[in-house]
Amino acid sequence: MARGALRGLRGRDPLGLRRAFADRLLPALVAAMALLAALALAGAHGAGQLAQRWQAGAAGPALVTLPAGADLAAASAALSPHAEVAPVPEARMRELLAPWVGEVPGLPLPRILEVTPTDRAGLEAAVSALPGARLEGRGESVAQAVTLAAGLRALSLLLLLVIAAVAAALVAVATRAGIAARRETIVILHELGARDSDIAGRFATRLAVLCLGGAAAGTAAAALALWFLAGAAVPVALSRPAAWDDLPWTGLAALPLAAAAIGWLTARLTLRAWLRRLP
Amino acid sequence: MCQARPVAYKGRWTERGRGLVRFTGVGMRYGGPRGRAAWGLLGVSFELAPASFNWLLGPSGAGKSSLLRLMHLSLRATEGRVEVLGEDVARLSRWALTGLRRRIGVVFQDDRLLPHLSAYENVALPLRIQGVTEMRLTADVGEMLRWVGLEHRAEEPPEILSGGERQRLAIARAIVARPSLLVADEPTANLDEAQARRVIALLRELHRMGTTVVVATHSETLPVEYPAPALRLEEGRLVSHG
Ligand SMILES: Nc1ncnc2c1ncn2[C@@H]1O[C@H](COP(=O)(O)OP(=O)(O)O)[C@@H](O)[C@H]1O
Numbered sequence: 216m217a218r219g220a221l222r223g224l225r226g227r228d229p230l231g232l233r234r235a236f237a238d239r240l241l242p243a244l245v246a247a248m249a250l251l252a253a254l255a256l257a258g259a260h261g262a263g264q265l266a267q268r269w270q271a272g273a274a275g276p277a278l279v280t281l282p283a284g285a286d287l288a289a290a291s292a293a294l295s296p297h298a299e300v301a302p303v304p305e306a307r308m309r310e311l312l313a314p315w316v317g318e319v320p321g322l323p324l325p326r327i328l329e330v331t332p333t334d335r336a337g338l339e340a341a342v343s344a345l346p347g348a349r350l351e352g353r354g355e356s357v358a359q360a361v362t363l364a365a366g367l368r369a370l371s372l373l374l375l376l377v378i379a380a381v382a383a384a385l386v387a388v389a390t391r392a393g394i395a396a397r398r399e400t401i402v403i404l405h406e407l408g409a410r411d412s413d414i415a416g417r418f419a420t421r422l423a424v425l426c427l428g429g430a431a432a433g434t435a436a437a438a439l440a441l442w443f444l445a446g447a448a449v450p451v452a453l454s455r456p457a458a459w460d461d462l463p464w465t466g467l468a469a470l471p472l473a474a475a476a477i478g479w480l481t482a483r484l485t486l487r488a489w490l491r492r493l494p
Numbered sequence: 495m496c497q498a499r500p501v502a503y504k505g506r507w508t509e510r511g512r513g514l515v516r517f518t519g520v521g522m523r524y525g526g527p528r529g530r531a532a533w534g535l536l537g538v539s540f541e542l543a544p545a546s547f548n549w550l551l552g553p554s555g556a557g558k559s560s561l562l563r564l565m566h567l568s569l570r571a572t573e574g575r576v577e578v579l580g581e582d583v584a585r586l587s588r589w590a591l592t593g594l595r596r597r598i599g600v601v602f603q604d605d606r607l608l609p610h611l612s613a614y615e616n617v618a619l620p621l622r623i624q625g626v627t628e629m630r631l632t633a634d635v636g637e638m639l640r641w642v643g644l645e646h647r648a649e650e651p652p653e654i655l656s657g658g659e660r661q662r663l664a665i666a667r668a669i670v671a672r673p674s675l676l677v678a679d680e681p682t683a684n685l686d687e688a689q690a691r692r693v694i695a696l697l698r699e700l701h702r703m704g705t706t707v708v709v710a711t712h713s714e715t716l717p718v719e720y721p722a723p724a725l726r727l728e729e730g731r732l733v734s735h736g
Pocket residue numbers: 524525532533534535552553554555556557558559560561
């Protein structure tokens with residue numbers, strides 16, 4: 216029998232799946248999970264943005280203070296293998312301090328070097344080798360904050376995976392319930408010569424549609440909430456007004472499609488496994 | 495079914511003069527409780543001529559349903575060789591089995607109509623499964639419903655039809671795709687005598703148009719009324735054929 220000779224199932228809904236899956240529970244649960252997934256996505260995105268900002272700050276210039284009367288030229292030479300060094304001129308220091316201390320000609324001032332590290336560890340070692348010198352920087356805490364942000368990001372992605380797995384399990388359970396409701400119908404279609412792929416395809420399409428609808432609703436609700444949340448949180452966290460790309464729009468738009476794909480694939484695999492038991 | 499085309503037989507059996515349906519030493523063993531297996535059929539061998547009408551007789555539990563299920567591919571023999579429409583079913587791929595099923599019509603004792611579909615859609619089902627175009631489908635389903643006398647009930651759900659009407663509807667569904675082989679498992683068991691006659695008359699008419707028909711019954715009167723070759727089963731064994 217030639218492979219091409221078998222044509223596929225036609226008809227609007229011969230398996231009666233609209234009624235078998237009339238229950239609104241699955242779309243509602245998928246909506247809830249899409250909402251969680253959207254929050255996780257926004258979390259990953261926000262953590263990424265924070266990390267970026269902190270990293271930019273850490274890479275920027277720091278200050279090395281030396282005791283008054285220290286040899287600026289020698290200190291610069293000692294630090295220059297590990298950083299770009301720019302002494303802050305004494306005149307500029309006096310100018311900066313004038314509003315607070317006034318013009319005090321004899322006031323001893325610390326010497327300050329502005330350094331942009333190229334090798335932070337080397338710089339730290341060199342600074343501690345200079346008597347009385349101190350590195351003023353947020354290096355340590357920024358590195359920790361960046362690690363934290365990376366951890367948050369990884370956690371959010373893990374959360375997405377967990378949500379996807381739970382969604383797949385949920386679809387599998389719903390599909391099995393649908394099979395139970397239409398068991399006799401499936402067996403009859405099989406015995407009348409329906410292809411496994413046709414029966415599985417009908418279920419897959421139905422569940423993909425349900426997941427798409429549920430996830431679209433859940434994502435829309437989440438996007439709305441996140442938009443207001445970003446408006447309040449971005450100025451605090453990033454010291455600038457919220458912008459359009461503070462939300463991961465591509466990811467959010469992909470959520471309903473991902474849900475549909477999970478529904479389609481899970482239903483198809485569940486059906487295929489079940490149909491294989493038929494002779 | 496006045497315009498029914500004669501069924502075109504294709505396949506190796508015509509050239510080689512083989513039987514349309516042939517069982518060779520077929521056994522069907524069902525797994526029983528705690529590993530105790532029971533034989534539904536044992537050592538069954540026979541051959542049915544193409545385009546013949548055949549009775550399958552025997553008391554309840556003799557193995558009639560098992561034999562018919564092997565014949566319409568809803569069961570796989572645990573022993574022996576089953577050939578249907580010239581194909582050794584054990585050697586067919588899943589895909590080829592699906593194709594073969596489309597050439598076999600089945601009428602069950604309980605009609606097994608789909609409750610969520612109208613009478614019309616139930617009859618249309620085999621054609622939808624085979625991807626037949628809407629135009630041909632409308633013509634064929636209408637013709638079938640007229641043939642079994644149910645055109646006025648086309649839009650009704652099966653549950654409101656009488657037992658005889660449901661069984662006729664099941665026959666319409668079994669033959670709408672013009673199968674080469676029609677298998678009926680006690681199609682008259684739940685019907686009164688007048689309805690039973692009507693159903694058998696339909697099956698015999700189908701046979702006259704060239705379809706191989708096998709009808710199982712535990713009735714002793716029907717085979718006397720309509721003489722035809724008969725397979726007789728007792729306790730899973732074929733005790734006579736002729
Ligand atoms: N699915 C099954 N599981 C176990 N035993 C079965 C099954 N189907 C049939 N049998 C057994 O096989 C024998 C033949 O049954 P069946 O083919 O239904 O006979 P008939 O149709 O002539 O009444 C009986 O003893 C029956 O109990």
